Amino acid sequence: MSLMAQVNQRALELGVPISVHMDVTYRCNERCVHCYLDHDDRGEMSTSEIKGILDQLAEAGVFFLTLSGGEPLMRKDFFEIVAYARSLLFNVKLKTNGLLIGEKEAHTLRTLGVETVQISVYSHRPEIHDGITKVKGSLERTKNAIRFLRSQGLKVTVANVMMTPNLGDQEGVRALAKDLDCPYTLDPTITPHIDGDMSLLKLRIPTHEIEKIMHSPELVGGNVEEYCTPAPQADADTLESTPCSAGHTACYISPYADVFPCVQFPLPTGNLRQQRFLAIWNDSPEMNEVRSIRLKDLSTCSGCGHVGGCTRCPGLAYMEGNMRGPSSADCEKSFARTGIWSANMIRKFEQNVALVQITPA
């Protein structure tokens, strides 16, 4: 077990929220076609509110702090927030589009001791990237930001969200990341809009394209055969395990001080304008419900052959209507990876077959 895994295991045993993702604003200077957020300011936390919450997070044992948005640098007090977080010795990771990062900002982030910066790049072709962000020249500005950050010696990860408009550009983005001396990550996950609108899901790439990605040695970054081998049948220990870190060692805080189990899990558990962080983390009935779920409790997935190796996201399952149910996007990923249908896919197929059988001739 790696030291990182040991730290996470220890945090799980102690009930410590070792990782918190905080969106400091939903405002943004891009208008990405796949974005799940509403970009209006509906009452963001003030500087002093954020500092007070950071004090509480440090007391609660939070170590990894991801600052994101929206575009976090849209806040005028952004560097003040980072400086305060660093004074409390958080490991700070930043997620940004880089548009507001010039030489001076890169130097400040380095001086403050930010550990990693993750920057979204959708395509190596300006017409595609800028078409997704709806900001002309954004690819060039983002690339410049990466160069400024790298020249300061900061670690930058290029994150490539795959969707239908940029399908096929993953090799180009990977090559660009290599040129910029950055690690590359690819994510085909498109989530419903925060207001519940599911129409963004039409941007998801088809399963056969996910299959190509999952069988590409360059993109998998390891042994494809091993990666695509179905998980062994789940044993009792696996079924007693927890689905993911959401609500166990991690949670999400919105710009309006709402606390959720994860950025992708919009189950409200409390608000930091009304309650202390540890009161929500320890005593929220919703947080404790999430925490009580074991793989054996999942309605369809516990009997699925993929249960031991699936990336099932409880938040996506929740958005589908049942936090104990399947996440169809992850069923597709498991199928694309292994070629084996999930229990959820079989159930849906059988329901469809039944419908065909009762259709009058």
Next chain:
Amino acid sequence: MSDRYIARSPRIAARKLGDEMVVMSAADSSLFTLNEVGTAIWQSADGRTTLQSIVAHQVCQQFEVSEADAMRDAEEFVTQLSRHGILLVSDKPIESSSGGTR
């Protein structure tokens, strides 16, 4: 090494997790967990106190260990952490280091 000053680097993250201290360097993302003795040295690394003084007044008074053994282990510990930029070592007092230690 024993008469040298040690200080926490300003580019580290640290947090107490149970009875251990988790420390990560922003320079190379190296992660360490420090036991109670390591944590005591870490917390005393203010740039104004020598390693010898930390061992004598913190380590040997809190833990049952001879000064010679404690100094040998402390020097190895400091060498390892300074290699990753987590601790700064100097033969003169060090001005700035990271603020808190919780």
